[in-house]
Amino acid sequence: MNCMLVKYASEISLKGLNRRYFEDLLITNIRKAIGNEFRIQKESGRIYINGYSDDLAEKVRKTFGIIGVTKAEIVDKDMDKIGEVAIEQMKLLKDVKTFKVETKRADKKFPLQSLEISREIGGMILKNVEGLQVDVHNPDIVVNVEIRDKAYIYTKEIKGVAGMPYGSAGKGVLLLSGGIDSPVAGYMMAKRGLELVCVYYHSHPYTSERAKEKVIELARKLAVYTGSIKLYVAPFTEIQMQIIEKCPEDELTIIMRRYMTQVAEAVAKKENAKALVTGESLGQVASQTLESMLVTNSDLEIPVFRPVVGMDKIDITAIAREIDTFETSILPYEDCCTIFVPKHPKTRPRLDDIRKSEEVLDKEALIANCMANMEIIKVNNL
Numbered sequence: 001m002n003c004m005l006v007k008y009a010s011e012i013s014l015k016g017l018n019r020r021y022f023e024d025l026l027i028t029n030i031r032k033a034i035g036n037e038f039r040i041q042k043e044s045g046r047i048y049i050n051g052y053s054d055d056l057a058e059k060v061r062k063t064f065g066i067i068g069v070t071k072a073e074i075v076d077k078d079m080d081k082i083g084e085v086a087i088e089q090m091k092l093l094k095d096v097k098t099f100k101v102e103t104k105r106a107d108k109k110f111p112l113q114s115l116e117i118s119r120e121i122g123g124m125i126l127k128n129v130e131g132l133q134v135d136v137h138n139p140d141i142v143v144n145v146e147i148r149d150k151a152y153i154y155t156k157e158i159k160g161v162a163g164m165p166y167g168s169a170g171k172g173v174l175l176l177s178g179g180i181d182s183p184v185a186g187y188m189m190a191k192r193g194l195e196l197v198c199v200y201y202h203s204h205p206y207t208s209e210r211a212k213e214k215v216i217e218l219a220r221k222l223a224v225y226t227g228s229i230k231l232y233v234a235p236f237t238e239i240q241m242q243i244i245e246k247c248p249e250d251e252l253t254i255i256m257r258r259y260m261t262q263v264a265e266a267v268a269k270k271e272n273a274k275a276l277v278t279g280e281s282l283g284q285v286a287s288q289t290l291e292s293m294l295v296t297n298s299d300l301e302i303p304v305f306r307p308v309v310g311m312d313k314i315d316i317t318a319i320a321r322e323i324d325t326f327e328t329s330i331l332p333y334e335d336c337c338t339i340f341v342p343k344h345p346k347t348r349p350r351l352d353d354i355r356k357s358e359e360v361l362d363k364e365a366l367i368a369n370c371m372a373n374m375e376i377i378k379v380n381n382l
């Protein structure tokens, strides 16, 4: 018989009085990821699932909060049987030269002590598997034996995505474009437990249906980790046209960014979300200088999280590849930001000037109109 042994971040067990809340949410999230077929049990800082397959392991591994999953064999608490399984597991491993056995004895009635169990099982392995040596300090592999209601034996661990349970840190609105950076930014905040609602600014007919499909696809890739995601498609043409018509050319981008974040804030209010998330990286383009970010933030009441602000494209791309958003992000469809780019955008905008330039716009009406015509799409990970 086998099962899946799931280890979760120690940060979760350190939450004092809130520990139960974090653990229960983690189990709820695993349940959402794997469905109702299996039993999920929590026991002394571990989670056990009564079954194992590679597909199941992959789903559990991608649940935020999980640091590792392993396939554990379950046998009676009998030293010969434990030894047999340990030998079998070691024979299956390739390129392993050194090992050690580690034992946890939760059942204190078991006649041998942890060290004695480790020593005896280690001896059995040495006798039966060729070419192995014990190395207690830096082994290639650790054979784990846990003596509980039964004996559990496991070796190879698959790394989990770590982080905190999704939804444990409240809700935020991710400004999700079709680029490389914003899906990574969303992933990073979701990994810290922030539930995401996404907003995409769509400038029909200047941006195509395919550009929108691409963003839906990116949301779907994020949903592999988060379960499902709500995506607001914001009609942005009217706002952009008014800005282009009425505001100075070198201020178009910064004013547009202020509108984007203010629409996102309206979505946040509606969704009871308490932060915005963007994929801005310091100095990457004119709208991402410190001065531009300051002017973008100035009329917002809620914080803007920019988790990739200190990362360069190489770092961000590495994560995009890891979470499988990169190939979608580089599809060549136009974004609303790239359609009307001023030749010389201001890199050091001043708030007073920008506010003055914006006076010609009916901000309330523009935002209300955009909100009234939102398309809402529920994106699943299937």
Ligand code: ATP
Residues within 6 Å of the ligand: 174, 175, 176, 177, 178, 179, 180, 181, 182, 183, 199, 200, 201, 202, 277, 278, 279, 280, 284, 285, 287, 335, 336, 337
């Ligand atoms: P990305 O790779 O995430 O598109 P970028 O490097 O292209 O970022 P910008 O186009 O300046 O940078 O956008 C900065 C941030 O503003 C994006 O990371 C995203 O959070 C948000 N954003 C830009 N365009 C859109 C859009 N059309 N819809 C939603 N959010 C957007």
Ligand code: MG
Residues within 6 Å of the ligand: 177, 178, 179, 335, 337
């Ligand atoms: Mg972009």
